[in-house]
Amino acid sequence: MSGLAISTSGLVHIYRSQGHDVAALSGIGITVQPGELVGLLGPSGAGKSTLLQLCGGLLTPSAGRLQIGEHNLATMTAPELDRMRARDVGIVLQGAGRNLIPYLTPVDNVRHAQRAARDRTLPPPQDVLELVGLTDHARAPLTSLTPGQLQLCAVAAGIATFPGLLLADEPTSQLDHQARDEVLAAISTINASTGMTVLLVTHDPEVAALLPRTVTIRDGRIASEGRSGEEFAVVATDGSLPLPPHVAELLAPGTLLRVTTTEDGDVRLSRVQQEGQS
Amino acid sequence: MFLRHALRYRRSQGLVLAGISLLIGTCAAFAPWFARAVEQTVTTEALTHQWNSAAWQLKTTPSTVVGEPAESTPPEDLAQLVPADLKQLFTPPVYGRTAVVIWGLGNDRPKVEGRVVWRDGYCAHLELTAGRCPRGPGEVAASTADAENFGLAVGATIRAQTASNPERSPLRVVGIYQADAEATYWFGRRPTGNSRQASDSQPPLGDFLLAERDTLAAGQWDAYSTLDTRPQPGSARVDDLDRIRQVTDQLEAQIAERGINAQNSSGLTGVIDGIQAERRQATTIIPLVMVQVALFGVVVLALALATVVDQRRPELAVSRLRGSGAGPIGRTLAVELSVPVLLGTLVGAAAGFAMLLAVRAAWLGGAAPLEMPWTVPAAVAVAALSGLVAVALSVRTVVRRPISSLLRRIAPRGHRRTIGLIDLTVIVVASAGLVTGLSSGGRGPLPILTPTLLALAAGLAFAHLLLPAAGQVSRHALRRGWLGLALGALQVARRPAVTRLVAVVAVATGLTSFAGQAASVADRNRDARAGYETGAEAVLAIDSTNLGAFTAAADKVDPDRRWLTPVVLTSPPSAESLRALLIEPDSYRRIAFRGDRLTDAESFGKLQAPTEPKPIELTGQRLTVTADAGAMTPYEPPAGENVAPPPEEPAKSVVLQATVVNQRSGGRYLVRFPAIPLGRGGPVTLSTALGCLPACQLLRLGVSREVGDTAGVKGEIAISRLATDTQQSIPLGRTQDWTNGSQAGDDQGSIAPRTAPNGLALEVTSLGGELNLQYAAIPTPVPALVSPDAVGDALTVPGLDGISIPIAKLGNPRIPVPRHTDRVAVLDLETARRVGGSVDRASTEFELWLNADGLANVGTVMDGLTAAGVTPTLVDRRSDRIAGYGRSASALALQLTPIVGLASWALAVIVLLLMGVSSWRSRAQDYASLRINGVPATTTGGAARWEQTGPVALAALLGSACGIVGAHIALPMFPLFAETSEPSPIPLDLAINWPGAVILWLAGTLVLTATTLVLGTTMNRRASYSRIREELS
DSSP: OOOEEEEEEEEEEEEETTTTEEEEEEEEEEEEEETTTEEEEEOSSHHHHHHHHHHHHSSSSSSEEETTTTEEEGGHHHHHHHHHHHHEEEOSSSSSSGGGTTTTTTTHHHHHHGGTTTTTOOHHHHHHHHHHHHHHGTHHHHHHHHSHHHHHHHHHHTTOOOOSSSEEEEETTTOOOHHHHHHHHHHHHHHHHHHHHHEOOOOOHHHHHHSEEEEETTEEEEEEEEEETEEEOOOOTOOHHHHHHHTTTSSSHHHHEEEEOTTSOOOEEOOOOOOOOO | OHHHHHHHHHHHHHHHHHHHHHHHHHHHHHHHHHHHHHHHHHHHHHHHHHHHHEEEEEOOOOOOOSSSSOOOOOHHGGGSSOOGGGGGGBBBEEEEEEEEEEEEEESOOEEEEEEEETTTTTGGEEEEEEEOOOOOTTTTEEHHHHHHHHEEEEOEEEEOSSSSSOOOOEEEEEEEEEEEEEEGHHHHHHHSSSBBBOSSOOEEEEEEEOOOOOHHHHHSSEEEEEEEEOOTTTTBBBHHHHHHHHHHHHHHHHHHHTOOEEEEOOOOHHHHHHHHHHHHHHHHHHHHHHHHHHHHHHHHHHHHHHHHHHHHHHHHHHHTTTTHHHHHHHHHHHHHHHHHHHHHHHHHHHHHHHHHHHHHHSSTOOOOOOOOOOOHHHHHHHHHHHHHHHHHHHHHHHSSSSSSHTTTTSSOOOSOOOOHHHHHHHHHHHHHHHHHHTTTTTSSHHHHHHHHHHHHHHHHHHHHHHHHHHHHHHHHHHTTTHHHHHHHHHHTTTTTTHHHHHHHHHHHHHHHEEEHHHHHHHHHHHHHHHHHHHHHSEEEEOOOOHHHHHHHHHHHHHHTTSSEEEEEEOOOTTTTSOOEEEEOOOHHHHTTGGGGGGGGHHHHHHHHHSSSSEEEEEEEEEEEEEEEEOOOOOOOOOOOOOOOOOOOOOOOEEEEEEEETTTTOOOOEEHHHHHTTTTTSSEEEEEEEEEEEEEEEEEEEEEEEOOOOOOOEEEEEEHHHESHHHHHSSOOOOOEEEEEEOOOOOGEEEEEEEEEETEEEEEEEEEOOEEEEEETTTTTTTEEEEETTTOOOOOEETTSSSSEEEEEEEESSSOOOOOOSSEEEEEEHHHHHOOOOOOOOTTTEEEEEEOHHHHHHHHHHHHHHTTTTTTEEEEEHHHHHHHHHTTTTHHHHTHHHHHHHHEEEEEEEEHHHHHHHHHHHHHHHHHHHHHHOOOHHHHHHHHHHHHHHHHHHHHHHHHHHHHHHHHHGGEEEEEEEEEEESSOSSOOOOOHHHHHHHHHHHHHHHHHHHHHHHHHHHHHTTOGGGGGGGOOO
C-alpha cells in the first residue's frame, strides 16, 4: 500500500480536566505528502503527542479539519476509526511495552496486530520482522529482548498490516545510541521500501537532524519547520507568524518590525529603531 | 488464537478466578444436595425412631352383623389393604391371631387375665429358658415371669376360657421363654412385662401365652387377626411420603369397601406431618445459609474480575490500537476469563459432591441415598451463569472505554468523589431487604439474610465515608508532621478500591460473627432444651409401689445425694388439672437441670417440710387416750336459710379419732376410739387398735359422731394422755402446733385447739360431721410452686394415693419446671410423705434424677437399687436428647454455619491478596518515588503496612458488630427447633454469646490484618528505585 497524505487545517484539541479547559492544539495546519518521513519536534506539553493521537484516531478533534488519506477523522465513528487503524494507520506509542502483548513472542505480536485486517492479504509475520531485522528473535520471549529489540518489535507490530501511515511517538527515547540508530534505520528503511508515510515524534535533536523534514510545535501551534537542515518560520492559517525562539529572544515585546516585499516576491522583516532603543 | 498463552501468562489470576468459582460451585451444588440428603435423613430417622407410631397395626373386629360367621377375617386378607406399589416400601407383614382369655393352672379356677397369641415366625424371636417352642394345637410357651408368678413349668397344663365362652380348654406348657418386648417384631404388642400377681386392688395378669396358629383356629377362642407392618426406613423415602400418607388416609375407606371388619391404629399421618415440617426447614434454611456464601462468592468474583480486567487495560489498548473493535476484544477477553470461571464452577460441583459424601458420613450417618435431584444441576447452572454474567459485565464495562482511557495506567475517574450507581443500588437493595426482613415477622427467607444485608449496607456506607475521612486525616497528619500516617491515609483516600475492600471485609466478618452466634446460640438452646426435657443428666424410672421403699433404696445407694435426687410425679385423672412434682429441695437444687434456678433460697426454704415441731411418732398395736368430754353441751345452730332443722333426738356422744400414716407402707388410715357418751363428767380412758409397727406418725386428731347422731353439741374435750402399748405417754406438743386445715364453713361445725392442764383440749362445735386438727409437722395447705398455666385460686394436687391435697401457692417457678413442665405444682417430697397415702400406681411415677457423676456411675447406682429391692430402668439421657436435636433439620443446617464463617474469611483473604497483587506495582512505584525524595524507608514501610491494615481492622470491627446486631435481629426468627403444634414452654435463650463474639472478632481481625501487614511489608520491600523505570507489566 502506498503512503497516505495528512492534511490538517485549523486543528484544535481541548482537554477538559477538573473543570478546566486546556487547549493542547490551537489551530494546527500541516500537510504531509504521501511517503514523506516527518518528524514532530517541540518541548514537553507542546502538543506533539496530541497531534499524533489525533492522527491515529485515539482522540477526537475539538475543531478544525483532519484528513488522513480519504478519511476525514473529524466525522468518523468509532467502528470506522477501528477499521482505519486496522488497515491504514499503524501506531507506535511511547514505551515499547505499551505496544506489545507481554505474553506473546515477536512473531505472535505481529500476528496479533494483523488480526483485525484478516480480510486483506498480508505478508507473513516473519517477513514483517525481517523488515525490522528481528528474524532471529521471532520466537523469543519479550522478556529476553533488549530495549532496542523491543522497540523494533513494537515498530514491527505497528507496520504489521503495512498501513499507509505510521505514527511513532518517541520511538528512540530511552535507547542507547546504537539501538536508537537501529530503530531509526528500520523506520527509514520501511519508509523508503514501502512508501509508507511516517510521522515521528522526537525530542532528540540528533534524530531530528537525520530526518528530511521536521515540524516544530510550540504552545499548540506550528512554530517552525525544518527541511534538509534549514529551519523556516511558518505562517499560520490566521496569518500569524510564530518566530523561532532564538529570534524571538532578540525582540522585546512591543518591538516594531517593518515588513517589506522585494521585487522577486520575498518578504523581509526588519526592526524599526525607536527613540531610547540602543 | 492466543487463549492458551493468555491463560498460561496469568496463571495465578486464573487460579484465583477458578478458586472463587470453585467455592461458588461448591455452595451451589452442595446446598441442594445436602438439603435433599437431610430430607432423606429426617425421613429415615423419623421412621426409625418413631417406628411404632409409623406402623400400620391392623386388627379385625368381631362382626356385628347377625348371620355372619363368628370366625374373624384371616390375617392374610388384611394384607390386601397394602397397595402393591407400596409393598416394597413396607416391612414384610407380621400376621397374628390373638385371643383374650382367663386362665388358671391345672384345675384352679381361671383368674389370670392373659392372651393366647400366635405371630408369624414368633419362635425366632424368643429365647427359650426351658422346653421348646409349641409345635401343635394346645401347646403354649409361657414367659419366665408367668412361670415365676404363677408356678408354671414345662409340662404343666393350664385351662383357659374366654369371657364369652365359659368352656375351659386345656393348654399344655411346652416351653418357658424370654423375649425382648421392645423389639420391632412385636410392634408394641408386648409379650412380656405384663405379668403380675393379684393384689388387693388388681387382678392377676399374665404375659402372652404363645401358641401355634392351629391352637387359635379351633373356634372357641373368639380370636381376632392382626397384621403389623411399617414403612421400612431406608426403603421408604421422601418422595414416597405423599403416596403413603394418601393410602393411610384412605385405609378406612378401603376397609369398608372390601367389607372387612377391621381397624387400623396408626400415627403414621402425624409422623409424616412431622417429617414434612422438618423438610420445609431443610429446604429453606440450608440453601439460604449456603446462598449467602455463594452470593458473597459472586460479589468477590465480580471484584476479582474487575481487578483482572483492569489489569488487561494495556492489552486491550494494544488490540484497539491494531484496529480491533470493542466487541471482538470483549469476546476474546470474556472467553479467556470464562474458562477458569466455568472450570472452577464445574470442579466446585464435584467438590460439592465430595463435601456431601464427607458430611453424609460425618453428620448423617451415611443413611441418605446418593441422588441427583434436579435442583443440583439447576443450581450449578445458575452458579455458572452468574459467573458468566459477572465476566460479561466486567469485560463490557472496560472494553467500551475510549482508547485514550485504556492507555492510561490508572483508570481516570471523576474529580468529585461520588457514590457509584452500583454501590448506591446495593446499599438501597440491602437496606430494603433488611427492612422487609424485619417487617415480615420472620416469614420468608430474608430474616436469614439479615446479617449479610446489614453488613453489606453498613460496610459500603462506611467505606464511602472512609475515603473523605482518610483525606482529612492525611491533611491533619501532614500538618502535624506525622508523615507515615499522612502517607498511609493519603493512599486510602486516593484508591477507590479500598471501598470494595472494606465492604468485603465487613461482609466476611459479619457473616463469620453471625455464623458463630447462630452456632453457639443454637447449641446452647439444644443443650438447654434437652436439659429441661430430661430434667437432669439422666433419669431412672423406678418400679415401686411404695414411697418408703423408693426413698430407702435411694438412701442406700446415695445417702449424701452426691449423684441423684428422688422425684415423684402424681397425676390427676384429668389432663387439665395440676400434677404434683414431689422433690427433695436440697438435692434437687444440686442435681436437677438448673435446679438452683427454680426459685430463690427463701422459697426453697418455705417449700421444705417444717423441722419444728417434730412429727409425733406412734409405735404399737393399740392406741389409748384419756379424755374428758364433760364440758360438752347441746348446741343449736342459729336458724338460717341453709341450715337444716335440728333433729329431734338429742346428741348422744362424741368420737375421738386419729389419722396416722404408717412409716413402712406409707398408708394413711383413720383410728377411731369408742364413743364418749355425753353428760358424764370426768375423764375416760379409751383404747383402739392401732397397727403401727414399726411406726406411724400422727397426722391429725379429730372428732366425729356415731352414725345417726347429728344433733349439735359444743364444748371442750380435754385430752390428758395419749399412749400406745409401747409408749407410756405421747406428748401432743403445743396448742399452736395444731391447726384446722379444713376448708369447710362454720355451718359444718368447727374445731380449735385449746390449752389444757395436762395436754391438749379440743374446742368443738359439732353438727354431726367430721372435724380434724392437723399437726403442724405437716403444713396445711402444703406450700408449692405452681406453674403459670395453672387455672384458678383454689388449688389442689393429687397425693400419693391420688386423693387431692390442698396447696398454698408460694409463687411461680422462675424457670420452666424441668421434665414435667406443664400444669405442675412442685411440692416437698418429705411433706408428701408425712401426708401419706398408699401409692396409686396408675397415677404415680417414681424417678431418680442423676447428675453427671451419677450418670458416670449409673451401673453402680442401678445395681445398688436392684439390690435394695426396686427395679430401675434408664429411661432418659440428656446426651441422647442433645444428639436427637443434633439430627434435626435445623441443627444440621446450622452445622453449616462454621463452614460459612471460614469460607467468608477465605474469600476476604483472597480479595486482600488480589488487591495486593493487582496494585502492588503502582503503590511500590509511589513509595519508591517518595524514597528518592528523601522519605525514610521506615516511614514508607509504616505507611505501606497500615494503609490497608487500618481500614481492614475498622471494617472487621464494623462487620463483627453487624453480625452481632444481625444475630440479635435474625435469631428470634430463625427456626432453631422443628415446628410443633403447640409452642414449647421452654423459652429460647437468644442472648448474645459475647466471649464468642469477641474471640471471633479478634480472630478475624488477626487473620485479615496479618494478611495486610504481610502484603504491605512485601510491597515496601519491592519499592526500590528500579521500580520507577519499570514499564513492562
